[in-house]
Amino acid sequence: MSILTDTLENTQDAMRRDQVWSFLQAKETPIDVSKQILLYIEGLSVSFDGFKALNDLNLYIKEGELRCLIGANGAGKTTLMDVITGKTKCDEGAVYFGQSLNLLEKDEAEIAQLGIGRKFQKPTVFEAHTVMDNLELSLKTNKGVIATLFASLSTIEIERMDEILETIGLKENRMMLAGSLSHGQKQWLEIGMLLAAEPRLLLIDEPVAGMTAQETERTAELLTSLAGDHTVVVVEHDMEFVRSIARTVTVLHQGSVLAEGSMDEVQNNADVRQVYLGEEEA
């Protein structure tokens, strides 16, 4: 009897009109964050002509956190971002997005489509395109050749772009060519492009370089508000700025993690004082 009802239920389930069969559904790549950790970096080593840019680096980024990476020049911050985003191949180690997605097997485009957005050190926007076009290109959509050829903006997408324009304060400039924006505005546009892609993880390389004090303050506000919904990793030299946004700070030195903790903890750490802040005082 129970077999019969089971079969009946299964059949009913398979014939439900409000659902398509599971094999017809688009495959969403599941990002498994059941352990509350979004990005695992373990034993990562990269060397360029014998120079060890990263040396057995271990780093775990929690889901929804705002993490600051600091370190002297050559500490490996940018190289780390290059490895995560697929630009540089590593010699050894593992990089996992969630528990199951091995990022080392994927190329830049695939990693970006998984939801890892990256902002470069130097603001990189498409200068020959308008602000709107820059955002349109960054939207989270099908990025295949054919789909792009016949793509058009939906109302939802236009509203989304409006929201972003509001957030990044470029509403007035939407029809301007990105190349004619000021340096600070380009930085903002690039952040806006990241937002348009609705990423899980944002990697932000020196967001406030070349910004005025006011712009810096607004950037700090924005990044803090993004954390929670998104996971944000910021590389920055400006200690003032780091202090204003950081909850957890990781100090890199010669390609590995030197210290990790709150800003105060890190500043009072003896090793850090010696290699990083110590040098500054001297």
Place this chain on the structure above:
Amino acid sequence: MSLNLNTLSKLFDRGDQPGSRTLPFVVVLLVVMVFASISNLTFPTDSMFYVTTYTITLLGKYLCFAILALSVDVIWGYCGILSLGHGAFFALGGYAMGMYLMRQIGDRGVYGNADLPDFMVFLNWDQLPWFWQGMDQFWIAMIMVALVPGLLAFVFGWLAFRSRVTGVYLSIITQALTYALLLSFFRNEMGFGGNNGLTDFKDILGFNLQEDSTRIALFVITSLTLIFVLLLSRAILNSRFGKVIVAVRDSEDRARFIGYRTERYKVWLFVYSAIIAGVAGALYVPQVGIINPGEFSPISSIEIVIWVAIGGRGTLIGAILGALLVNYAKTRFTAVLPEVWLFALGALFVLVTLYLPKGLMGFVEQMKARKLQSKQRNMQELPS
């Protein structure tokens, strides 16, 4: 809000983007086409309105070059891929058409062999090579016109772009490609008529190639093809695909990091461009009556780039105008001072690069942009 935005973006819709001024250009081209054809057919030869068949054929040839220039502009101007070997695709398209025309000669050749073209009889071949099979069918020949350049571009582009070869290295490889083809097509054993190429064509689809009406038909078809290719390229470049292409030109890394597989975009644009070049070649051959390996020469590929540079890369109309102007000048110059022409061309290229880096159209564009900017400022002052 979204409605507001839509109207706003429509107002500025591509004022400075590919294909503005397309409509006036198309109208002018159509008028010239109709006028030239009618004057040739209806006015007596001594009338002042009579356009000679020679002029018609010359115009048709220029228009073929315009299509070719367009194909280079699509990849160079919009995607930053400087191909110095686009003559190869043009010539391949031309050879495909030439093979069809050769087969149409039938037994009217010097040797009167119905199955083999003259040069094969001369080489003592007793049967058609496999790649000549079916080329007596117009539709197969037409497929080949697009397929051969397209396939070559796909394989070449796939290898080059996947390995991320860019800039001057890519240009050098394209140059090598066309040079390699030049050398192989010079060889008699290749089966394409060696250094004489394919010539002495009689008719196309049963129409005599020497007839005025056939020449006019070819001219009209070429004009219409140019218009079609222009509109198609414009549509492609105005789509989001086109925006990605320009994005790749300006910052390929950025495009990759927002999730575009840039090499695929480049390959498909390259294939599109090669097919257009092939079609241009196919239209060129029946009008000039010959195709030989000279078309593969690196110099002629570089010449295409010069047309585009002079007209203004990154503007479709610019490429067309550049091709028309330079080729007109070439016809004029080589008639008067043939030995000076190459120097003149070189000087023109240097001058344009120095003083008009965006070509003639870029200069016009600049003026327009200035106007647009002031208009935009006015628009923003309006309450939204």
